[in-house]
Amino acid sequence: MTEPGGVLTAAAEVETFCRANGWRFCFIGGVAVQRWGMPRFTQDVDITLLAGLNLSAVIVEAVLRRFASRVANAPKLAFERRVILARTADGTDLDFALGALAFEEQSVERASRWQLNGDISLTTCSAEDLIVHKALAARPRDWSDIEAILARQHAVLTWTWFVNR
Numbered sequence: 001m002t003e004p005g006g007v008l009t010a011a012a013e014v015e016t017f018c019r020a021n022g023w024r025f026c027f028i029g030g031v032a033v034q035r036w037g038m039p040r041f042t043q044d045v046d047i048t049l050l051a052g053l054n055l056s057a058v059i060v061e062a063v064l065r066r067f068a069s070r071v072a073n074a075p076k077l078a079f080e081r082r083v084i085l086a087r088t089a090d091g092t093d094l095d096f097a098l099g100a101l102a103f104e105e106q107s108v109e110r111a112s113r114w115q116l117n118g119d120i121s122l123t124t125c126s127a128e129d130l131i132v133h134k135a136l137a138a139r140p141r142d143w144s145d146i147e148a149i150l151a152r153q154h155a156v157l158t159w160t161w162f163v164n165r
Helices: 004-020 029-035 059-065 074-081 101-108 127-139 139-152
Strands: 026-030 044-050 083-087 091-100 112-115 121-124
Touching: 004 026, 004 074, 004 112, 004 121, 026 029, 026 101, 026 127, 029 044, 029 121, 029 127, 029 139, 044 101, 059 074, 059 083, 059 091, 074 083, 091 101, 101 127, 127 139
Parallel strands: 026 121, 044 091
Antiparallel strands: 026 044, 083 091, 112 121
């Protein structure tokens, strides 16, 4: 396991990798909570990587060439569950959700860059989309994260893109 600052460094490594491959993606989960909610310790990096309904083996193979798998038979899991469970060389867990749904595509389209101290810049989903991601996961920590996002971002949240659909 990496130290807390290592998660953001690992996310920056993933950002560079995804951009180099020309992939559409955004960070969700704990990394995005660091931006929109209350900073908290997170042990992994959650990514929505758009892969389309007809998931390409090229994407799965490229991710698994770059990052070590955390499970046996990772390609099978990727195609059955649309997730790649990987790990950086420094031990940070990576959860690649292989997105194809309209909400996932829109979430990536609405994502924006978050400039951190130093050279790290990460593409995170919007605060509104993070609330939806967290509500869908519906674990106790997710509800706490939603409360923190609402407390911190309530004055700037906009739901017009949900209402106007």
